[in-house]
Amino acid sequence: MTQQNIVVVDQLRKSYDDKEVVKGISFSVKKGEIFGILGPNGAGKTTTLEMIETLRPIDGGTVTLDGIDVAKDPWAIKRVIGVQPQTPAFQDKTRLKELLEMFAAAYGEKISVNEFLADVDLVDKANSYAETLSGGQRQRFSIAAALVHNPKVFFLDEPTTGLDPQARRHLWELIQAIRDRGITVIMTTHYLEEAEMLCDRVAIMDAGQIIALDTPKNLIKQLLDRGFTKKQHVEQANLEDVFIDLTGKGLRD
Amino acid sequence: MKTKLRTVLVFAKINTLRFFRDPLALFFTIAFPILFLFVSGGLFGNNSNVSFKVAIINQSNSQFAQQFVDNAKSNNVFKIDNTVTTLDAANDKMVHSQLDAAIVLPQDFGQKQAGKNYPSGQAKVYYTQNNQQAGTALGAILDAQFKQINSKFVQTDMPFTVSTEQVNQHALTSLDYTFSGLLGFSILGLGIFGPINLFPELKKQGVLRRLSTTPLRVWQFFLSNVITQAIVGLFGMAVTFGFAIAVFHLHVIGNFLEIGVYLAFGIILILGIGLALGGWAKNERQVAPLANLVTFPMMFLSGTFFPRFLMPDWLQSITNYLPLTPVIDGVRLMITEGKHLVDLGPQLGIMAIWVIVIYAIAFRVFRWE
Numbered sequence: 001m002t003q004q005n006i007v008v009v010d011q012l013r014k015s016y017d018d019k020e021v022v023k024g025i026s027f028s029v030k031k032g033e034i035f036g037i038l039g040p041n042g043a044g045k046t047t048t049l050e051m052i053e054t055l056r057p058i059d060g061g062t063v064t065l066d067g068i069d070v071a072k073d074p075w076a077i078k079r080v081i082g083v084q085p086q087t088p089a090f091q092d093k094t095r096l097k098e099l100l101e102m103f104a105a106a107y108g109e110k111i112s113v114n115e116f117l118a119d120v121d122l123v124d125k126a127n128s129y130a131e132t133l134s135g136g137q138r139q140r141f142s143i144a145a146a147l148v149h150n151p152k153v154f155f156l157d158e159p160t161t162g163l164d165p166q167a168r169r170h171l172w173e174l175i176q177a178i179r180d181r182g183i184t185v186i187m188t189t190h191y192l193e194e195a196e197m198l199c200d201r202v203a204i205m206d207a208g209q210i211i212a213l214d215t216p217k218n219l220i221k222q223l224l225d226r227g228f229t230k231k232q233h234v235e236q237a238n239l240e241d242v243f244i245d246l247t248g249k250g251l252r253d
Numbered sequence: 254m255k256t257k258l259r260t261v262l263v264f265a266k267i268n269t270l271r272f273f274r275d276p277l278a279l280f281f282t283i284a285f286p287i288l289f290l291f292v293s294g295g296l297f298g299n300n301s302n303v304s305f306k307v308a309i310i311n312q313s314n315s316q317f318a319q320q321f322v323d324n325a326k327s328n329n330v331f332k333i334d335n336t337v338t339t340l341d342a343a344n345d346k347m348v349h350s351q352l353d354a355a356i357v358l359p360q361d362f363g364q365k366q367a368g369k370n371y372p373s374g375q376a377k378v379y380y381t382q383n384n385q386q387a388g389t390a391l392g393a394i395l396d397a398q399f400k401q402i403n404s405k406f407v408q409t410d411m412p413f414t415v416s417t418e419q420v421n422q423h424a425l426t427s428l429d430y431t432f433s434g435l436l437g438f439s440i441l442g443l444g445i446f447g448p449i450n451l452f453p454e455l456k457k458q459g460v461l462r463r464l465s466t467t468p469l470r471v472w473q474f475f476l477s478n479v480i481t482q483a484i485v486g487l488f489g490m491a492v493t494f495g496f497a498i499a500v501f502h503l504h505v506i507g508n509f510l511e512i513g514v515y516l517a518f519g520i521i522l523i524l525g526i527g528l529a530l531g532g533w534a535k536n537e538r539q540v541a542p543l544a545n546l547v548t549f550p551m552m553f554l555s556g557t558f559f560p561r562f563l564m565p566d567w568l569q570s571i572t573n574y575l576p577l578t579p580v581i582d583g584v585r586l587m588i589t590e591g592k593h594l595v596d597l598g599p600q601l602g603i604m605a606i607w608v609i610v611i612y613a614i615a616f617r618v619f620r621w622e
Contacts, residue, residue, distance in 0.1 A: 053466060054466075055462070055465065055466065075468055078466060078467060078468045079468055081466070083463070083466035085459055085462065085463055085466075087459060088459075088463070089458035089459050089460050089463070090460060090463075091271065091455060091460050092271075093271045093274040093275055094267060094270075094271050098267045098270070098271075101263060101267065102263060102264055102267055103467065105259065105260040105263035105264065106260060106264075106464065106467035106468065106469040107467060107468060108256040108257065108259070108260055108468070
């Protein structure tokens with residue numbers, strides 16, 4: 001399977017004051033995959049994303065996205081990426097349909113607002129203000145807002161943090177649907193089962209370096225090959241399965 | 254370019270709608286100036302005739318004295334305080350500035366002196382140190398009145414006389430004069446306190462940061478804010494004008510269209526200061542002291558509520574160059590003297606220089622987060 005690389009990160013570096021938080025990392029993201037960056041807090045995940053997203057100046061190394069050098073032409077990059085921040089917020093007293101219209105306008109686009117709201121199950125909220133949305137609704141709306149210009153690469157920073165299990169599963173389905181539309185997804189998370197279920201490949205970051213990069217399956221296999229055995233015996237189901245079974249998979253918000 | 258401007262208009266349209274959904278913003282933009290108008294209109298509204306608050310203490314029981322009192326009550330030069338009947342009471346009120354002066358008609362006032370066939374007498378005007386002007390003016394007014402009365406009783410020749418005639422066709426009331434200061438104050442509030450409250454809040458929530466991931470340019474963001482503020486500001490000021498004309502009989506001599514254009518330019522100028530401060534600030538705490546430092550001189554020295562002609566010359570020549578001063582002066586010249594935009598070259602010149610300086614700074618210091 002030869003897939004084209006859409007993002008190529010080479011020897012990327014970033015320091016704040018004297019502290020180097022990203023220490024010359026290199027990786028590539030294939031077109032049409034969901035690429036996960038895992039790691040504990042402070043590993044440098046968000047900083048890495050922000051450099052690729054043009055939000056932070058790059059101290060060293062290069063990032064090429066869709067053939068464009070991020071440092072050289074940030075304005076061209078902004079047109080081909082969609083960004084979902086960690087905690088999406090929108091200006092108050094503005095209806096969802098108006099916010100979408102504004103985001104589209106920022107890219108110089110005119111869109112059918114209802115289509116985009118339908119994609120994220122929020123048509124009935126078209127006339128609501130963003131501040132009245134629940135956490136899951138806000139994440140979904142934020143995804144719609146990030147896709148108004150049909151980007152090639154979509155970045156999500158810890159999208160499911162703080163969501164209940166139903167909302168999280170709903171968001172997973174949404175992210176898979178976006179990938180199925182041909183949009184490359186790059187996301188950070190610290191929920192490992194989320195990475196395992198969702199991501200085609202994951203990079204594990206710690207202390208500013210990538211310490212492993214492969215498909216979730218291969219990473220687990222490599223670990224087992226090294227002779228790893230889990231101390232606890234593996235349940236056929238976990239508490240989350242019980243919770244979902246009892247409360248239903250349907251989204252409530 | 255056309256697409257880029259469409260972006261600006263979409264932002265301006267939605268932000269204008271948003272403004273009209275915000276009760277607090279509406280209060281400060283529309284209700285607040287009207288409240289100010291009622292306060293200042295109430296203070297200055299009825300003083301097209303100078304009127305003195307006086308007490309008349311009539312100790313005489315002559316018919317002439319009674320007539321004099323009735324006469325004084327019916328003319329609008331005096332506002333007579335009927336509750337004061339003794340000189341002590343009048344003194345007390347004068348000390349507290351509730352009364353400008355007291356006129357005492359002594360016991361023999363208006364009586365005919367022996368051997369004369371007309372009444373005579375001497376009215377006394379009492380005033381305190383803090384009312385010297387009122388006291389002398391009142392003395393002069395009474396003197397003139399008595400001269401008129403005297404001439405009815407005793408024929409005298411008056412080889413020299415004075416006649417006065419008003420030349421200003423449109424008598425300026427205090428409101429006509431202070432109204433432009435009120436508009437200046439509105440522009441200051443809207444243009445500076447709007448952005449310095451809104452932007453840091455939007456930064457805190459990450460709303461502006463999100464916009465910075467889009468191709469939206471700073472000039473588009475600024476321009477959409479300018480358009481929104483100009484619409485909102487002109488709307489608010491149109492309401493204020495309406496009230497001032499309908500309720501307080503404001504005389505507007507100039508052309509409304511030109512006044513509107515001039516005010517819009519004033520809004521653009523002052524909003525630039527707000528954009529610079531709010532665009533620079535990371536949070537509200539950081540910007541508050543600087544905003545006060547910039548705003549207070551304009552609030553007090555640009556002629557909003559304190560007339561600049563009362564200031565010493567050196568202060569006037571400095572405050573001429575504050576950004577808000579030409580805004581207020583120009584509007585005043587249009588409202589009270591009917592000046593046109595072409596007559597306001599000096600004011601427009603100072604404003605244009607400030608616009609360039611302020612926006613150059615605003616673009617330089619702006620940050621999305």
